[in-house]
Amino acid sequence: MAEHNVCVELVRERQKCTFEVQELIHLIDGGITATEERREVENVVCTDPRIKDVVPEEYLSHKERYENAIRKNCILQEILKKYTEKRTWDNFRPSNKYRISSGVVKDISPFMLHTGMFIPTLVNQSDDEQKAKWVPKAMSMEIIGTYAQTELGHGSFIRGLETTATYDPNTEEFVLNTPNLTSYKWWPGGLAHTANHCIVVAQLYSKGQHYGVHPFFVQIRDIETHVPLPGIKVGEIGPKLGFQTANNGFLGFENFRIPRRNMLMKNAQVLKDGTYIKSKNDKLTYGTMVFVRVIILFDLAFELSRAATIAVRYSAVRHQSQLKANEPELQIIDYVTQQHKLFIGVSTSHVFRVVGLWLWNTYVKVNADIGKGNMDQLPELHALACCLKAVCSRDAAARVEEFRLACGGHGFMTSSNLPIINGIVSASITYEGEFSVLMLQTARFLMKAWNGVLARKTLTPTVSYLSKFSNSDRVQWANTTAGIISGFQAAAAGKTKEAYAAIQSYLKPGTDYEDAWNSASVQLVSASEAHCRAILCEISWSEMQRLSKTVSPNLGKVLLELAELYLTYWSLEKRGDLLMYTTISTADIAKLQARYEELLALIRPNAVGIVDGFDIRDEILNSTLGAYDGRVYERLMEEAKKSPLNAEPVNESFHKYIKPLMLKAKL
Numbered sequence: 198m199a200e201h202n203v204c205v206e207l208v209r210e211r212q213k214c215t216f217e218v219q220e221l222i223h224l225i226d227g228g229i230t231a232t233e234e235r236r237e238v239e240n241v242v243c244t245d246p247r248i249k250d251v252v253p254e255e256y257l258s259h260k261e262r263y264e265n266a267i268r269k270n271c272i273l274q275e276i277l278k279k280y281t282e283k284r285t286w287d288n289f290r291p292s293n294k295y296r297i298s299s300g301v302v303k304d305i306s307p308f309m310l311h312t313g314m315f316i317p318t319l320v321n322q323s324d325d326e327q328k329a330k331w332v333p334k335a336m337s338m339e340i341i342g343t344y345a346q347t348e349l350g351h352g353s354f355i356r357g358l359e360t361t362a363t364y365d366p367n368t369e370e371f372v373l374n375t376p377n378l379t380s381y382k383w384w385p386g387g388l389a390h391t392a393n394h395c396i397v398v399a400q401l402y403s404k405g406q407h408y409g410v411h412p413f414f415v416q417i418r419d420i421e422t423h424v425p426l427p428g429i430k431v432g433e434i435g436p437k438l439g440f441q442t443a444n445n446g447f448l449g450f451e452n453f454r455i456p457r458r459n460m461l462m463k464n465a466q467v468l469k470d471g472t473y474i475k476s477k478n479d480k481l482t483y484g485t486m487v488f489v490r491v492i493i494l495f496d497l498a499f500e501l502s503r504a505a506t507i508a509v510r511y512s513a514v515r516h517q518s519q520l521k522a523n524e525p526e527l528q529i530i531d532y533v534t535q536q537h538k539l540f541i542g543v544s545t546s547h548v549f550r551v552v553g554l555w556l557w558n559t560y561v562k563v564n565a566d567i568g569k570g571n572m573d574q575l576p577e578l579h580a581l582a583c584c585l586k587a588v589c590s591r592d593a594a595a596r597v598e599e600f601r602l603a604c605g606g607h608g609f610m611t612s613s614n615l616p617i618i619n620g621i622v623s624a625s626i627t628y629e630g631e632f633s634v635l636m637l638q639t640a641r642f643l644m645k646a647w648n649g650v651l652a653r654k655t656l657t658p659t660v661s662y663l664s665k666f667s668n669s670d671r672v673q674w675a676n677t678t679a680g681i682i683s684g685f686q687a688a689a690a691g692k693t694k695e696a697y698a699a700i701q702s703y704l705k706p707g708t709d710y711e712d713a714w715n716s717a718s719v720q721l722v723s724a725s726e727a728h729c730r731a732i733l734c735e736i737s738w739s740e741m742q743r744l745s746k747t748v749s750p751n752l753g754k755v756l757l758e759l760a761e762l763y764l765t766y767w768s769l770e771k772r773g774d775l776l777m778y779t780t781i782s783t784a785d786i787a788k789l790q791a792r793y794e795e796l797l798a799l800i801r802p803n804a805v806g807i808v809d810g811f812d813i814r815d816e817i818l819n820s821t822l823g824a825y826d827g828r829v830y831e832r833l834m835e836e837a838k839k840s841p842l843n844a845e846p847v848n849e850s851f852h853k854y855i856k857p858l859m860l861k862a863k864l
């Protein structure tokens with residue numbers, strides 16, 4: 198990027214950097230070729246004049262904003278065709294390439310669910326014949342779809358969904374119905390006015406029997422006219438905290454008929470005469486949710502990298518207050534409290550990316566096994582995906598909020614883009630499985646694992662550490678990274694043991710297990726969190742160590758500093774747990790604190806270089822505070838001038854309302 202016009206602070210920061218930024222960029226992308234391919238797509242999209250907004254999207258009406266998002270995302274799809282035609286599901290791998298949609302609209306694309314859930318469900322839940330018929334059409338966008346599962350009355354409890362699909366053997370069709378107000382589909386992205394098809398998750402009935410929830414491929418609008426088909430009631434659910442352009446919708450059915458073969462039949466089937474063939478495992482119907490929970494980690498890493506870039510660059514440009522009398526005002530990044538707010542967020546983005554890749558590889562392996570009929574690893578994958586999605590989304594939202602606060606008043610401006618990123622990340626705590634609900638799923642797995650510990654069974658890999666800590670009360674502490682990881686595992690084992698004991702203690706005569714579970718559930722969530730933190734620490738440290746050996750020593754050192762900062766930060770945050778479950782002393786904690794402050798100082802000179810390493814184009818950052826050139830104040834004023842209120846010196850409301858008010862006051 199050109200260095201002219203870059204503010205002096207950022208020029209100086211970049212000169213200080215001790216490693217080669219390009220090397221970090223290639224590492225994050227997964228190689229030089231990946232960087233080149235990503236940049237090529239970004240360059241074509243971001244320089245297309247049709248993509249540039251004259252009026253910033255936040256000034257548009259709700260309706261205009263949607264229409265603008267559709268217009269620009271259609272242009273994007275057209276451009277992307279050239280780059281994605283060789284893409285098949287088999288070579289799909291999460292990458293930073295899809296970040297390009299943030300360069301098109303600031304908020305969420307109305308097509309997100311088409312790519313993120315409609316296609317993955319068709320690929321993973323259809324049989325071969327169905328796949329051959331539907332997937333190419335969806336990939337080329339001949340049909341546009343979404344994933345309609347949640348209803349007004351039920352989101353978390355899928356078994357409680359009310360939409361029915363009743364098989365009629367006379368016509369070989371399913372009849373879809375929305376029996377109550379609470380059975381309306383509610384939330385699906387793109388459902389309102391974008392999609393003409395959707396996956397509908399409904400309760401299956403055949404031959405008078407109920408077989409639970411299954412996915413169906415349903416056309417809801419006419420392909421030519423886009424008018425909702427007879428028997429379909431569809432619309433938009435209205436404004437939200439974020440996701441304004443996601444086009445979330447509602448959907449109801451009135452005796453709406455679809456062919457028998459529109460039930461996705463890879464796992465379970467209904468034969469012509471209505472005979473039901475059971476799936477090998479009924480949880481395979483939930484497969485898309487597992488896929489998305491895995492992918493969400495990459496999304497969070499990316500959103501964190503955007504927020505980090507904005508807040509770190511701004512903190513280098515912004516001067517405020519004097520540390521010493523008669524000296525110039527400090528760059529705010531030099532206040533150690535500011536570094537404390539910023540650097541953990543930067544390091545968390547790296548942690549989520551590397552743990553996300555590890556989880557993705559686990560997902561691919563388990564799925565391959567499932568393909569061969571081996572379901573053994575499915576519960577472990579589910580437990581991992583649940584707690585990682587839950588904890589990482591909550592952490593990411595906390596970090597984005599901290600980045601916003603770190604930018605003071607200007608962080609509150611929509612033009613900083615931090616409020617929009619905040620909305621995007623906050624939503625992820627709820628969608629695709631609400632935080633507590635997913636944490637309790639992992640807790641179920643932990644309780645079973647603890648039964649295994651007690652029965653001296655061999656445990657599956659991600660919980661095998663539990664056996665190591667089952668007997669000792671307080672584990673020997675060591676102030677090393679290995680010691681920290683071991684400390685986190687000890688805390689997870691201790692909390693698992695206590696949650697298990699709490700259930701037993703609530704299991705008085707006459708008490709159901711479920712009630713005892715509910716009574717112990719705060720402890721169960723706490724055990725899940727501790728387990729997840731142990732995994733985040735262990736995997737991120739081993740992955741960052743491995744990566745540091747593949748790059749130059751200067752970059753390797755920075756990667757290890759970031760990874761160690763993550764471990765040290767969380768040791769200090771969770772010092773209470775460590776005091777309970779390890780022999781850590783107050784002197785050890787003081788040493789950790791000193792090391793933490795040392796790490797902040799070590800990272801400080803490279804801070805701008807590290808966020809430059811995320812390589813996020815200005816058009817994708819969308820921020821007055823975070824642009825590469827650091828012209829913060831100029832951009833804030835340029836954006837303020839775009840306010841429609843500034844188009845006229847006196848607003849008509851003065852004559853209509855204020856003046857009469859003032860006149861009345863005189864009387």
Ligand SMILES: CCCCCCCCCCCCCCCCCCCCCC(=O)SCCNC(=O)CCNC(=O)[C@H](O)C(C)(C)COP(=O)(O)OP(=O)(O)OC[C@H]1O[C@@H](n2cnc3c(N)ncnc32)[C@H](O)[C@@H]1OP(=O)(O)O
Pocket residue numbers: 284285286287289295309312313314316317344346347352353354355356386480481483484486487489492493496575576579627628629630631634635638641642
């Ligand atoms: C080339 C191709 C390229 C193109 C494409 C490439 C794509 C590229 C990507 C593009 C970027 C896109 C980025 C993403 C953006 C996405 C945005 C998303 C927006 C948001 C979408 C949504 O928001 S969409 C709705 C999600 N809505 C939920 O998320 C409900 C949660 N609610 C539950 O998920 C269940 O309701 C809940 C609680 C489990 C209980 O389910 P339940 O009652 O049936 O089960 P129980 O609790 O009774 O448990 C009974 C036993 O089942 C076990 N089990 C349960 N689930 C299991 C499972 N999944 N797998 C295995 N095992 C499972 C459990 O562990 C028990 O095991 P055990 O008995 O042994 O203990």
Ligand SMILES: Cc1cc2nc3c(=O)[nH]c(=O)nc-3n(C[C@H](O)[C@H](O)[C@H](O)COP(=O)(O)OP(=O)(O)OC[C@H]3O[C@@H](n4cnc5c(N)ncnc54)[C@H](O)[C@@H]3O)c2cc1C
Pocket residue numbers: 310344345346347350351352353354383384385386440445624627628629630631632633634637
């Ligand atoms: C921005 C956004 C986009 C979405 N997109 C889609 C989409 O494209 N398609 C789709 O189908 N859905 C979508 N959803 C819906 C989403 O998946 C659900 O909102 C989510 O699964 C939570 O369900 P719920 O809203 O019913 O919450 P509830 O389950 O009603 O949760 C409310 C509270 O009850 C608690 N609770 C519920 N059950 C339990 C339990 N068993 N134990 C303890 N506590 C419990 C929760 O922890 C929470 O505190 C979207 C949601 C959002 C916010």
